Amino acid sequence: MHFEKRINYIEEYKYHEKEFDDISLQHNILSYIWQGDYSSRIQERLIKGNTKVIDLGCGTGQWLIDMSLKYPLSTFIGIDISSRLFPSQEDKPNNVAFLQYDLLEHPGIPFPNETFDFVYLRCLSMTFEENDWAHVINEIVRVTDINGCVEFMDFLCEGGFKGPIMEKLCSSLISFLESKNIKPPSTTKLTEYLNQTNQISNLHLEVKSSPLGSWGGKLGELMLSDYITTFQRFKSILVSFMKLSEKEYDKLLSELENECVKYQLCCYTYRLYGNKTV
Numbered sequence: 548m549h550f551e552k553r554i555n556y557i558e559e560y561k562y563h564e565k566e567f568d569d570i571s572l573q574h575n576i577l578s579y580i581w582q583g584d585y586s587s588r589i590q591e592r593l594i595k596g597n598t599k600v601i602d603l604g605c606g607t608g609q610w611l612i613d614m615s616l617k618y619p620l621s622t623f624i625g626i627d628i629s630s631r632l633f634p635s636q637e638d639k640p641n642n643v644a645f646l647q648y649d650l651l652e653h654p655g656i657p658f659p660n661e662t663f664d665f666v667y668l669r670c671l672s673m674t675f676e677e678n679d680w681a682h683v684i685n686e687i688v689r690v691t692d693i694n695g696c697v698e699f700m701d702f703l704c705e706g707g708f709k710g711p712i713m714e715k716l717c718s719s720l721i722s723f724l725e726s727k728n729i730k731p732p733s734t735t736k737l738t739e740y741l742n743q744t745n746q747i748s749n750l751h752l753e754v755k756s757s758p759l760g761s762w763g764g765k766l767g768e769l770m771l772s773d774y775i776t777t778f779q780r781f782k783s784i785l786v787s788f789m790k791l792s793e794k795e796y797d798k799l800l801s802e803l804e805n806e807c808v809k810y811q812l813c814c815y816t817y818r819l820y821g822n823k824t825v
């Protein structure tokens with residue numbers, strides 16, 4: 548897909564007026580579940596300063612803003628194909644900068660080799676076509692400094708759900724994405740791409756489960772509302788993909804809360820992180 552097509556695709560499917568609030572909610576939920584913003588062993592360097600961090604596909608830049616406030620002596624860069632959600636100049640700390648750039652543009656990430664001490668990438672698994680991942684990962688590793696850290700965080704799409712409605716909605720969404728050649732990479736596949744570079748070691752995978760729906764208290768309610776928002780955002784596509792009327796689709800969404808309680812549904816998020824050694 549060329550830049551123009553890609554940006555139209557993103558605007559068409561991902562935009563709705565509350566998007567900024569929804570992404571902020573998701574950012575806060577993820578920070579709460581993980582009790583922190585990252586798992587890589589980089590805290591001392593971030594505190595000490597002069598440490599360079601890049602967030603690829605940064606969206607609203609919430610993660611960067613939190614990090615830059617916590618570590619004022621380090622420098623933070625966010626890249627996204629769309630600048631639509633970037634904070635305004637007044638709303639961002641001085642140690643953060645944003646750059647509109649398509650990560651799939653060739654030759655690649657617009658920085659020299661070994662520029663960054665920490666390369667971070669969150670919730671991009673539904674973004675790239677299957678054969679783009681090797682290129683993106685090679686670029687990530689290229690711009691990471693020796694001894695630098697790389698970290699991926701996302702929702703785990705492997706394994707499916709016990710609840711029939713959730714399973715139907717998630718598998719339809721994944722089938723739709725696959726029809727566009729977009730396939731969320733499994734953690735095994737990501738590990739394989741990273742290993743193929745022969746430059747990443749100490750790879751760790753951490754997974755956390757979180758309840759969905761009211762049986763999991765406030766966190767469960769918020770997490771479910773995040774899922775429902777995603778399904779609402781994809782409504783116009785999924786109704787035709789699933790051959791349902793809008794009414795039938797809304798009914799499915801309204802039944803999700805009961806299903807989550809009945810099956811005590813959980814969702815899983817992961818962090819995969821390692822170091823560049825050569």
Ligand SMILES: C[S@@+](CC[C@H](N)C(=O)[O-])C[C@H]1O[C@@H](n2cnc3c(N)ncnc32)[C@H](O)[C@@H]1O
Pocket residue numbers: 553557570574603604605606607626627628629648649650651668669670671674
């Ligand atoms: C689901 S959002 C995740 C945003 C952020 N990482 C977070 O966790 O809140 C995916 C982001 O990837 C961006 N994106 C999609 N394709 C991209 C590309 N080819 N190059 C750069 N950014 C891209 C989208 O514009 C969007 O902001």
